[in-house]
Amino acid sequence: MQFSDFGLERRLMSTVEHLGFNEPTQIQQQAIPAAMQGHDLIASSKTGSGKTLAFIIPALQRLTKNRALSKRDPRVVILTPTRELAKQVFTQLRLFTANTQFKAVLILGGENFNDQVKVLEKDPHFIVATPGRLADHLTQGHFYLNGLELLILDEADRMLDLGFSKELSQINKAADHRKRQTLLFSATLDHAQVNEFATELLTKPKRIAIEAGHTEHKDISKRFYLADNLSQKEALLQHFLSTEESQQVIIFTATRSDTERLSALLSEQDVNAVALSGELNQSQRNQIMDSFAKGQHKVLVTTDLASRGLDLVNVSHVINFDMPKHTEEFVHRIGRTGRAGTKGDAISLVGPNDWLSFKNVEAFLQQTISFDKVAGIKAKFKGLKPKKAKVVKAKVDTSKAQKTATKKKTRVIKKTFVDLQDVGAMKIKKRNKPLSAQQIEDSSEQEND
Ligand code: AMP
Numbered sequence: 001m002q003f004s005d006f007g008l009e010r011r012l013m014s015t016v017e018h019l020g021f022n023e024p025t026q027i028q029q030q031a032i033p034a035a036m037q038g039h040d041l042i043a044s045s046k047t048g049s050g051k052t053l054a055f056i057i058p059a060l061q062r063l064t065k066n067r068a069l070s071k072r073d074p075r076v077v078i079l080t081p082t083r084e085l086a087k088q089v090f091t092q093l094r095l096f097t098a099n100t101q102f103k104a105v106l107i108l109g110g111e112n113f114n115d116q117v118k119v120l121e122k123d124p125h126f127i128v129a130t131p132g133r134l135a136d137h138l139t140q141g142h143f144y145l146n147g148l149e150l151l152i153l154d155e156a157d158r159m160l161d162l163g164f165s166k167e168l169s170q171i172n173k174a175a176d177h178r179k180r181q182t183l184l185f186s187a188t189l190d191h192a193q194v195n196e197f198a199t200e201l202l203t204k205p206k207r208i209a210i211e212a213g214h215t216e217h218k219d220i221s222k223r224f225y226l227a228d229n230l231s232q233k234e235a236l237l238q239h240f241l242s243t244e245e246s247q248q249v250i251i252f253t254a255t256r257s258d259t260e261r262l263s264a265l266l267s268e269q270d271v272n273a274v275a276l277s278g279e280l281n282q283s284q285r286n287q288i289m290d291s292f293a294k295g296q297h298k299v300l301v302t303t304d305l306a307s308r309g310l311d312l313v314n315v316s317h318v319i320n321f322d323m324p325k326h327t328e329e330f331v332h333r334i335g336r337t338g339r340a341g342t343k344g345d346a347i348s349l350v351g352p353n354d355w356l357s358f359k360n361v362e363a364f365l366q367q368t369i370s371f372d373k374v375a376g377i378k379a380k381f382k383g384l385k386p387k388k389a390k391v392v393k394a395k396v397d398t399s400k401a402q403k404t405a406t407k408k409k410t411r412v413i414k415k416t417f418v419d420l421q422d423v424g425a426m427k428i429k430k431r432n433k434p435l436s437a438q439q440i441e442d443s444s445e446q447e448n449d
Contacts, residue, residue: 001029006036009064012057015096025050030208031183032058040182042198043208044189048335052092055152055183060096062150062181063125069177070147071123077151077171078128081158083108083282084289084305089154090128102126109133110282117142131159135167138174148175150183151201157186157328160193172201187328219338220346223372224358226379227351233321234265235377236349240319241271241299244345247316248292251301252333254322262321263301273299304329315339320348323357327364355384 003016003024024032027045035041035058045051059076068075078093080086090106097104104126105119116133120143127134127143137143151172153159159168182202186194189209198205227233241249253259256277266273274297276288285305292300295314304324315337324330330348337344350358350371362369 006032006057006061008057009061011099012060012064012096015099016057019095021053025054027051027208027210028054028057030210031055034206034208035059035181035183036061038181040184040202040205041208042184042186042189042194042202042205043210044186045208045210046187046331046335048339049210051185052089052154055154055185056089056093056096058183059126059150059152060100060102063102064100066149068125068147069149069179070144073144073147074124074127075147075149076126077134077145077148077175078126078154079131079134079152079159079168079171080128080154081130081162081164082305083110083130085155086128086130093126093128097126104128107134107137108282131164131167131171135170138170145171145175146177148177148180150181151175153182153184153186153201155187156184156197157188157191157194160191160197161326165193165197168197169200187331219342220334220344222334222346222348222369224348224350224369225374226371226381226383227349228379228381229351232377232379233349233351234262236374237262237266237319237321238269239374239377240317240347241266241269244317246298246345248295248297248314249299249317249319250315250333250336251299251319251321252324253301253303254325256303258321259301259303263299266299266301271299272297273301276300276302276305304333315344316342317345317347320346323348323350323354323361325357327357327360330361330364350383352381352384 001024002022003013006024008016027043027049031041031043031051031054035055043051043054045054055078059078063075078086078089080089086106086108090104093104102125103122105122105124105128107116107120107127107129109130109132111133113133113136116137120127120137138145153168156168182205184194184198184202184205189195189207225236227236237251240246251262253262256279259275259277263273263275274288274292276285276292280288288300291297301321304326318334318337320330320333324333334344334346337346348358348361358369
């Protein structure tokens with residue numbers, strides 16, 4: 001199948017050609033025609049599979065072919081869980097709107113509110129936004145959604161995991177035109193809240209499941225190494241950075257203090273490394289992301305802040321210095337490499353503190369993972385054994401025992417301890433107190449920090 005088979009509007013087709021894309025990816029092959037026919041969609045697709053264009057192309061096609069439902073209201077709203085992903089989507093969108101009359105704006109948490117009010121007053125056709133900030137503008141009447149034609153939810157699973165359901169419902173209710181179409185993308189369709197939400201938002205949706213999150217990404221080779229402790233992890237890191245043929249490298253750590261510490265350590269070893277953490281303000285983060293994207297640094301050390309939305313073909317290696325707390329993050333982290341048909345390496349270091357997360361990833365990938373070794377760096381740690389059933393001898397009431405001499409004097413109580421593997425299969429995601437929309441948006445940028 002070719003893009004020309006979709007019957008795209010001329011300018012849209014010329015942008016696709018200009019980008020050098022001939023064949024639509026799998027998700028594009030299925031989602032573009034279904035969305036162009038006007039169906040609501042619930043679609044899953046692996047990271048880096050081209051899903052952004054799977055919704056941008058039908059959105060632009062609809063706008064060029066149909067008259068606007070309202071003169072002032074936005075025609076398309078695209079919501080994403082994080083600012084980084086929103087920027088990524090916006091960049092791709094701008095490539096397509098550049099030679100059209102359509103205006104697109106980006107509305108993110110953490111940026112100047114009043115500037116955004118001015119931008120919204122100019123009646124943009126497209127809004128790409130994170131849900132918390134957009135809901136704030138909606139509440140304050142800075143724009144209306146009654147004429148909205150297309151609501152697109154990118155990574156809906158993550159938005160719901162981050163607690164944005166209230167804002168999504170608010171936006172959904174405000175976008176009340178009967179001709180509204182909704183496209184929902186999620187890393188997985190096996191997500192109870194996503195399915196519940198889909199019932200609320202979508203009308204007779206087409207379900208498209210290309211490849212579930214756990215399926216093998218053929219362009220990314222995964223390797224796992226055991227490590228006893230921090231210094232062994234650092235020795236492994238140094239080994240990989242000095243021996244692997246690499247272009248750019250992203251290293252993921254569990255905490256923000258580790259990002260600073262590791263990048264300082266690497267700089268001492270003459271590695272051009274930079275740290276990105278949630279502690280930095282938005283413009284500092286943008287600056288670091290931009291300079292890394294321009295190739296000014298070899299290594300980016302970050303928390304899960306950058307696990308989604310960075311689309312750089314020069315990232316040859318992702319190194320999980322610590323395993324991610326949330327299993328799905330593993331897929332998103334390693335999806336920063338092997339983009340757009342390039343090959344990538346994903347290396348994960350597993351110490352005693354990572355064991356539970358590692359078992360979760362193993363269960364999620366539905367495969368038994370074996371560990372690779374580096375000569376000269378030998379880990380004593382071989383993984384934690386699930387605790388065995390423990391046999392406890394109970395004390396027996398001697399008076400009763402005397403009455404029934406034939407009965408055994410002891411009784412065995414088998415106390416089964418929770419098997420680590422069972423815990424591994426569970427998803428543990430709880431937040432104690434409800435957070436404000438802004439706090440949620442900020443925390444989505446600072447996970448694991
Ligand atoms: P996404 O999954 O949307 O983040 O896209 C991943 C990367 O694939 C981006 O760099 C896109 O520009 C690129 N891409 C999207 N569609 C195609 C296509 N049909 N052929 C080749 N590359 C594509």
